[in-house]
Amino acid sequence: MLRKRTAAVDENEGNLKIDKKKAPRATGVSDNETRKGVWSAVISFGQVLLLIIFVPPFLNYASLQREGQMLQPEGGLSVDIGLGQKIHLMCKGHGQPVVMLDAPTGMSSDVWFHIQEEVSRLTRVCTYDRVGLGFSKQAIQNETTGMEKVWRLSTTGRMVDDLHRLIKSAEIATPLILVGSELGSLNGRFYSHIHDSEVSDLVLIDPIPDDLFEEDQWRQYWYMNLVPSLQVMQFSAATGLNRMFIILGLMQPALRGEGVSQVLEQRQKYYLSNPAHQSSAVDEHFFLNESVSQVKEISKYKPLSSRTSVSVITGESFDEQLPSHLNQLVAKLQKKCLEQLYPTAQHIRVYGADRRMIYKNPSAISEHLTKMIAQRQSKQQSQ
Numbered sequence: 096m097l098r099k100r101t102a103a104v105d106e107n108e109g110n111l112k113i114d115k116k117k118a119p120r121a122t123g124v125s126d127n128e129t130r131k132g133v134w135s136a137v138i139s140f141g142q143v144l145l146l147i148i149f150v151p152p153f154l155n156y157a158s159l160q161r162e163g164q165m166l167q168p169e170g171g172l173s174v175d176i177g178l179g180q181k182i183h184l185m186c187k188g189h190g191q192p193v194v195m196l197d198a199p200t201g202m203s204s205d206v207w208f209h210i211q212e213e214v215s216r217l218t219r220v221c222t223y224d225r226v227g228l229g230f231s232k233q234a235i236q237n238e239t240t241g242m243e244k245v246w247r248l249s250t251t252g253r254m255v256d257d258l259h260r261l262i263k264s265a266e267i268a269t270p271l272i273l274v275g276s277e278l279g280s281l282n283g284r285f286y287s288h289i290h291d292s293e294v295s296d297l298v299l300i301d302p303i304p305d306d307l308f309e310e311d312q313w314r315q316y317w318y319m320n321l322v323p324s325l326q327v328m329q330f331s332a333a334t335g336l337n338r339m340f341i342i343l344g345l346m347q348p349a350l351r352g353e354g355v356s357q358v359l360e361q362r363q364k365y366y367l368s369n370p371a372h373q374s375s376a377v378d379e380h381f382f383l384n385e386s387v388s389q390v391k392e393i394s395k396y397k398p399l400s401s402r403t404s405v406s407v408i409t410g411e412s413f414d415e416q417l418p419s420h421l422n423q424l425v426a427k428l429q430k431k432c433l434e435q436l437y438p439t440a441q442h443i444r445v446y447g448a449d450r451r452m453i454y455k456n457p458s459a460i461s462e463h464l465t466k467m468i469a470q471r472q473s474k475q476q477s478q
C-alpha cells in the first residue's frame with residue numbers, strides 16, 4: 096500500500112515533463128490516470144489564478160509608469176519647496192490679484208479646470224496638487240528635520256506649510272484671492288488666519304464646519320461608510336481592478352464631455368488607477384477630523400484680520416447622495432460656524448447644486464470670482 100502510493104506520487108511529480116510522451120498510451124482509465132488528470136487540472140487552475148492575481152496589477156503598474164510621463168499637464172511646473180519635496184503648480188493668465196485654488200478633499204487640481212480657464216481671461220490663476228495627489232509625488236520623509244513634524248502628514252497644518260513655501264518659491268504675487276473647497280476651505284482659513292497680509296479675499300466653497308466631527312451621526316457616516324469605501328477604491332486601484340473597470344466602462348472620470356480634452360480624461364483615469372494617489376486621498380479623508388480641529392484652534396488663537404474679505408459658496412445640499420438628515424446637519428453647523436467666526440461674510444447659494452458644483456456648475460463660481468477680481472482691479476487702478 097505504502098509502496099503504491101509512493102509510486103503514484105513519483106509519477107505525478109514527473110507529470111509535467113513526461114506527460115506528452117505518456118499521453119498516447121493512456122487508453123484505460125486507471126486510478127493513477129485519474130489522479131494525474133486532477134493534478135494537471137489543479138496546476139492549470141493554479142496557473143490561471145496566478146494570471147488573474149498577478150497580471151492586472153503588473154499591467155497596471157507598467158501602464159502607470161508610462162502614463163506618469165505622458166500625461167504631465169502641459170504648462171505645469173514642478174516647484175521645489177525645500178525638504179526634497181516638489182509640488183506640481185499650474186498657473187494660467189496674466190495680471191493681479193492672483194487667484195489661488197485649493198481642491199476638495201482627496202482631489203487633484205484638475206477639478207478646477209473649467210473655473211481656471213474662465214478666470215484666466217481676467218487675471219493670473221493658479222492651481223496645485225497637494226503632496227501625494229496628482230503630480231505632487233510624496234517625498235521620502237526625513238525624520239531628522241524638525242519643522243515639518245509639528246503637523247501630521249495629510250493634515251491642514253502641514254498643507255498650509257507646503258502652500259506657503261510654494262507661494263514663496265514660485266514667487267507668486269500677494270495679496271491673493273484664496274479659494275478652497277472642503278479640505279481646501281480649511282487650508283484657506285488656516286492660511287488666511289496665519290499669513291493675513293498675503294490674503295485679500297478668502298472664498299470658502301462648501302466649508303467643513305468646526306463642530307462637524309463632534310456629531311456621532313457624521314463620524315459614523317465618515318468612518319464606517321465613506322473612508323472604508325475609499326479604502327476599497329485604493330485596494331482595487333492597486334490590484335488593477337480599477338483599470339479594468341475603466342476599460343469596461345464601469346468607472347468614469349468626474350470631468351468629461353464638452354470642453355474636456357482627451358488628455359484631461361486620460362489623466363483622471365490615471366489617478367483612478369493609481370494606488371499612490373488613492374492612498375493620499377484616503378489619508379486626507381481619514382485625518383479630516385484632525386484638520387478641522389487644527390483650524391478650530393488657530394481660529395480661536397488668531398482671529399482673521401478685518402482687512403480680509405470672506406465669502407461662502409454652498410449648493411442646495413452638501414452632497415445630494417447623502418441622506419437629508421446629514422445634509423441638514425452640515426447646513427446647520429456651517430451657519431453656526433460662519434456666524435461666529437465670519438459674521439460679515441457674503442453667502443452665495445447655488446440652487447440645484449451640491450459639492451460637485453466645481454465641475455458641474457463651474458459658471459456659478461467663476462461669476463462670483465469675476466466680480467471679486469473686477470472690484471480688486473478697479474481699486475488697484477484708483478490707487
Ligand SMILES: *[C@@H]1O[C@H](CO)[C@@H](O)[C@H](O)[C@H]1NC(C)=O
Binds near residue numbers: 238239240
Ligand atoms: C535629513 O536631514 C538632515 C538635516 O537637514 C540632513 O543632515 C540629512 O542628510 C538628511 N537625510 C537624508 C536622507 O536626506
Ligand SMILES: *[C@@H]1O[C@H](CO)[C@@H](O)[C@H](O)[C@H]1NC(C)=O
Binds near residue numbers: 318384385388
Ligand atoms: C479623529 O478620528 C480618529 C478615528 O476615529 C480618532 O482616532 C482621532 O482621535 C480623531 N482625532 C481628533 C482630533 O478628533
